[in-house]
């Protein structure tokens with residue numbers, strides 16, 4: 148046996164190589180531009196429908212100017228942990244601003260959102276304590292649980308009966324923490340927080356919400372999913388990332404002062420890593436200011452979301468239970484999602500296929516995410532491309548006279564046939 152055997156033989160490696168061989172590999176695309184509504188990949192201009200840049204702030208001049216000023220003042224890195232030499236005055240200011248924005252007593256910064264989940268869960272949940280997860284929670288929550296000594300139990304996605312079953316089975320006395328995504332990252336649906344909070348009270352559990360995708364999108368002025376439900380006080384811990392609406396990198400946890408003080412002194416993930424760089428921190432502070440001063444940006448995001456969702460549904464696509472700018476377009480089999488991605492790419496659209504095991508088998512999807520800065524013209528082009536691709540792959544079945552229905556019996560990985568067909572399509 149060789150420890151490297153898996154590098155040669157694993158199923159994922161084989162699939163990735165087969166996709167590459169057939170020109171269907173959609174991952175690690177190299178961008179030659181910023182993450183704007185229009186991006187450049189391999190010299191080709193594409194409409195970006197696969198980013199988390201919901202508010203379109205990554206190229207905003209105010210954020211850029213703040214980052215540049217921070218580099219001039221503090222240099223390019225902190226070369227140390229928050230615990231020792233790596234705490235700048237702007238880290239502390241951002242923590243105060245985040246706590247105020249979210250509506251909690253205190254906040255604490257981490258270097259990424261993933262590390263935030265690792266850092267909270269591993270420090271907080273000990274032996275003989277329980278973590279209760281929605282099965283669709285983000286991977287960083289699962290991995291955070293693996294780093295803790297607690298016992299992890301899953302409940303069925305957003306199924307409150309199943310959550311109650313799990314809580315009952317653990318019992319009232321045991322220490323426990325329910326952790327859910329506020330907005331689920333793959334299908335854009337929202338956690339049933341009112342019921343979760345009720346059940347938590349009934350069974351003596353604490354609640355934590357990962358609001359990576361709710362921040363800047365949901366609630367009053369983008370204050371997130373807990374604010375949307377008016378439950379900021381009832382949810383014990385709110386975490387978020389800076390890598391989505393806030394257009395940078397880093398993460399935070401917001402909670403009561405005692406919890407933050409504890410995490411500050413016991414979270415190994417905080418203590419044994421370098422602190423977020425000055426330019427990141429400064430750009431996040433600037434993003435918060437822009438969000439507060441220009442609420443119209445969030446309105447535009449929702450207007451674009453409605454246009455895209457209505458358009459896809461009218462075309463006959465299944466967009467699941469999405470209630471946010473993350474719109475899953477359900478395709479079915481994994482292979483079809485890869486084909487869809489390729490066709491959209493050829494048509495000038497960047498969107499990401501999500502396949503099993505990230506989705507249940509047979510529920511592969513294209514994850515479409517809308518930005519406040521998309522134009523109507525761009526969204527119309529995206530809808531047109533989805534219509535063509537959806538019809539050709541048999542995902543939707545509309546009969547428009549201007550595209551004759553063709554039946555191409557092509558092999559899933561036969562790119563020559565696919566290109567041939569694409570060529571005919573564009574003529």
Ligand SMILES: Cc1ncc(COP(=O)(O)O)c(C=O)c1O
Nearest residue numbers: 259260261285287332359388390
């Ligand atoms: C729900 C959720 N939580 C946490 C993370 C991790 O955030 P980051 O990319 O900032 O590490 C992500 C990232 O995709 C996410 O979707």
